[in-house]
Amino acid sequence: MSEAANNSAAPEIPFAESSVAVIVPLFPKLPGIRESLASLGTQTRPPNLVVLLDDGGSPEAEMFHRVVPELNVEVVQVEPGPLAAALESLSEYLANFDYIALLQAGDAYAPERIEKCLAALQQSREGRPLAMAVTGMIAVDSRGQPLPPDEPRAAHLERLWAPGRAGADLADWLGTGYFAGPASNLFLRRDFLASNPLPADIPHLAPALVTLAGLQGLLAVVHAPLLMHYPPPIDREPTPRAMADVLQTQTAVLGALAGKLGVSPETRRNFSSYHRAAWNNLSGLREDLFQQALLRLASLASPEDIRAVTTEVLRSHEASNVPAHWAALFDGRDPLDLAGYASALRRTRDNLEEERIENERLKNI
DSSP: OOHHHHTOOOOOOOGGGOOEEEEEEOOSOOTTHHHHHHHHTTOSSOOSEEEEEEOSOOTTGGGGGGGSTTSOEEEEEOOSSOHHHHHHHTTTTTTTOSEEEEOOTTOEEOTTHHHHHHHHHTOEETTEEOOEEEEEEEEBOTTSOBOOTTSHHHHHHHHHHHHHHTTOOHHHHHHHOOOSOSGGGOEEEHHHHHHSOOOTTOSOHHHHHHHHHHHTTOEEEEEEEEEEEOOOOOOSSOOHHHHHHHHHHHHHHHHHHHHHHTTOHHHHHHHHHHHHHGGGOSSSOOHHHHHHHHHHHHHHSOHHHHHHHHHHHHHSGGGGSOOHHHHHHHTTSOTTOHHHHHHHHHHHHHHHHHHHHHHHHHHHO
16 A cells, blocks of 8 residues: 555545634642633634543532533533543544543643634545644643743753754654643544554553654644643653553554554654664653663564564665665764763763752752
8 A cells, every 4th residue: 555545534524614613621639620621611713512521430520511601512421540541431422523622630622723723634645635733832820820930840841842943843742751741732633543442441542643644644743832831740750550551552553553664664764763763762662672662572473473574664765775874984973962962961961960969959849
C-alpha cells in the first residue's frame, strides 16, 4: 500500500458546517470545574455539544448545566476507569461529530481556542488533512493567575516549548520533551481515534495520541497560548511506577504504529528522529529502558521473524543513505565534534548544579 493510500481521508468538511463536541471528565474530582465550564461559554466559536463524563462519583453533575445554560450540555454515565476506556465507550455516542476536544477540571480555554484549532485543522500537509491540533499554554496557579516566569513549573514549560520556537523539526521536538501538556490540549478529528487504537488501560493517553499524530505528520501546533493550565509539581525523581507507566505508553505507541512503519517512509524517519532526540528527554522518558524493552522483544522473536524484519529494513530508502557522520569521517573531519560535546557537557553540569541548589531551596521552603 502506498503512503498516500495509507493516509487517505474523507473529503474536507467546510469550516462552518463542522460539529465539535467537548468532553469534560468529572473524574478525578478536582477543583475548578465550574471555571473550566464557564470558559466554554465564552468561545467565539461555541461547541455543538458539551459532554460531562460521570463515573458515578459526581452527584452534582446534573447541576453543572446551570454554569453554561446557553450551551447544549449532556451528562453521560461511564464505568469507573481510565479516560481511554471512557472515550472508547463513547465511540457510538459521538459518531455524528467531526471533531472532539477535551477539557479537564482546573484548565480553561481562551475565547478563541476552538475557532483557532478548527482553522488549524482546515490546513493540509502534502495533500493530507491534519488530524490533531495542540496550542500554547499559560501556566496558572490554583486561582487561575499566571505563574511567575521563574516559578519551576512555568520555567519547565518554557524549556519544553523552546525547541519548537527555535525551529526544531516536530519529531525532534517531541523526542526532546512532551510539550503539549494535559489532555485538555487535545483537539482532534473523531476518526483519528478510530484509526489509531490504543489500549484502554494506557497510562498516559494524551502523550500517546500527540506522539502518534506528530510522527505521522498529522499534528498542527498553534503557538498562541490558548489554554490555561494548572500544572502539577515537577517529579524530580520519578518512582518505579511512574517509569513503568511511561515505558508502557511508549510501547503502546510502537504497537499502534506497527502497520504504518512498514509502508510510510515519513513515519519511519520521524520515528527514528524522535527516538534519537529522546536520549536527552526532559519529560521522564527513559530511552535506555525503551531500548532494553525492544531488545527483549527481539530476543523472543523467531529466527524467521528476525530475517523478515531485517530484509524489510534493508529494502527501505533510508538504508541506502550514508549517515552524515560517516561522510565527515571520510573527509578527515571529527564526526563527533568532541570540543562541542565537552562544552555541552560543562553546560549540563552547570545546569545540574543550579537544579540542585533550587531543589535544596524548595526543600527548605
